[in-house]
Amino acid sequence: MTQLPNFTQSLTQLIACSSISSTQPSWDQGNLEVIQLLATWFEQLGFDINIQKVPNTTNKYNLLAKLGSGEGGLLLAGHSDTVPFDESRWQSDPMNVIDKDEKFYGLGTCDMKGFFAFILQVCKSVDVKKLKKPLYVLATADEETTMAGARFFGQTQDIKPDVAIIGEPTNLVPVVMHKGHMSHRISVEGQSGHSSKPSLGVNAIEIMYEVIGALIDLKKKFNLNFKNEAFDVPAPTLNMGAIKGGDNANRICGHCDLDIDLRSLPGMSDDELLQWLSDALKPLAEKYPARISFDELHPSSPSFEQNKYPTDDNCIVSIAEEISGHTCCAVNYATEAPYIQQLGCQTIVLGPGSINQAHQPNEFLAHSEIDKTDKLLISMIQHYCLS
Known part of the structure; x- marks a missing residue:
């Protein structure tokens, strides 16, 4: 068995797998390479792997990895694609992670391949024998353009988790509402x-x-x-x-x-x-x-809204505020949340990094996000899969 990479190594390998989504054919790429890389890692951790081609796309795939059995559980979701880039405005190679000034620079470090590197590290310590409910990891295609991957996944209704967390960069502030x-x-x-x-x-x-x-x-x-x-x-x-x-x-x-x-x-x-x-x-x-x-x-x-249920001890809004230490908020940009919500699960958007770095030259993920994100993900897994 190949040794699994550490956080820096996994982030570097993910960024090196170019998976640009664009409405311009000259820029648009498939995402199979990054999907297969994630599949290899999570399979080594004992996850069941399901890779699906997204209909009506060219070389675009979703990955669903499942650890444990039973109903409900937690879904950690994100997109595997990035936006195009203007290399002349970057101070380094966008496809090569540079560790400098307490930041990891690279295309997708923040938006949002970095989230999968966090999940991988946290999952190394999860004992499948202790899981009471399943843990899912979803990587979608084409979020930056048509959201075809999330649309397709939401329609298939293959799983019924209790809660879904979409790891878009929110500075670890829970987002429960956004515009369409x-x-x-x-x-x-x-x-x-x-x-x-x-x-x-x-x-x-x-x-x-x-x-x-x-x-x-x-x-x-x-x-x-x-x-x-x-x-x-x-x-x-x-x-x-x-x-x-x-x-x-x-x-x-x-x-x-x-x-x-x-x-x-x-x-x-x-x-x-x-x-x-x-x-x-x-x-x-x-x-x-x-x-x-x-x-x-x-x-x-579509727009998105996750309501708060004051009488529910497992309400993701209350749990997310408690674990993150931040009050839930609304944002003006759109995400895959409404499609994931179609699964019938409570859904929030919550992830490391700042949306201000997304789609920008010299995109980065700060080192200061590492410990906070690890602790948040561990707490979420413990609450929804181990308790």
Whole structure:
């Protein structure tokens, strides 16, 4: 049997397994190498291993490792992919862990391959004979793009843990609520022509100008009608992120696209947001028949909320606050939590590192996270699998 790596070694090997997810085919990679590496390690610790190909993807896989038997238990979950990187902005090789200034630098150290290195070290001390409930480890694919891995896993309903912890970087502060995310492209079809005769064409940019005005009014309605003070940005948000139209200064613009991003509060459905968007654009659609349309850019990610159950001694909200020493909070970004929650388990987002490091050049995981994360994971395993 090959000796299992220590924390630094396992982190280094995980980061070296490139598994970038991107909507750009030139960047997008499979994740089988990192999945097989995790499978090898956890199999040595006595876990039963199940690797599943994620449907409708190219070389993308989920890993589910199970230790012990019975019902319920604890699921420790995370994603195996990373975002792309701009090497010119990194001070070191993103795929090679550098230990410097009490920090581990590398792509995925924080978001979030480092979480699996922590799990591996903690599991070395777990005695399977003492487990009263199973311990699961889940590594998913494509969280950074389509969340296809978590979507597929949530639909299969293969396991029924009592509790799931998703180890995204939260500074070990339990997250029990986050916004949803959806993105759409609004398209305006005009009629191109020579700029010297505007009346012979229809300028798509000018129509898009009116569309933008309607969207700004919609943002104001969001701020007036919806608020959740648990968030530091309490209203739903609408961002106009990218615009493209026309081809030359002396031509009437014949087509214009605007890409927008909508982030909903818990309790708001996708249908509700789309109805608001449709209502906002309806007067312009009637003014300019058959010229304005909008389509989904990517599959939407729902909002997430884990309720607290004051009378339940095993309520993950109370247990997480007690073990972490932090009060639960809400965040504006999206995670895999709503898909994992479909398993019927209490779910929180709780992991080492800061979200401020995620998707950034020179991403790092601080040494100061090591002892705190080890103790937290050990306490969670003891509470939900050994007690």
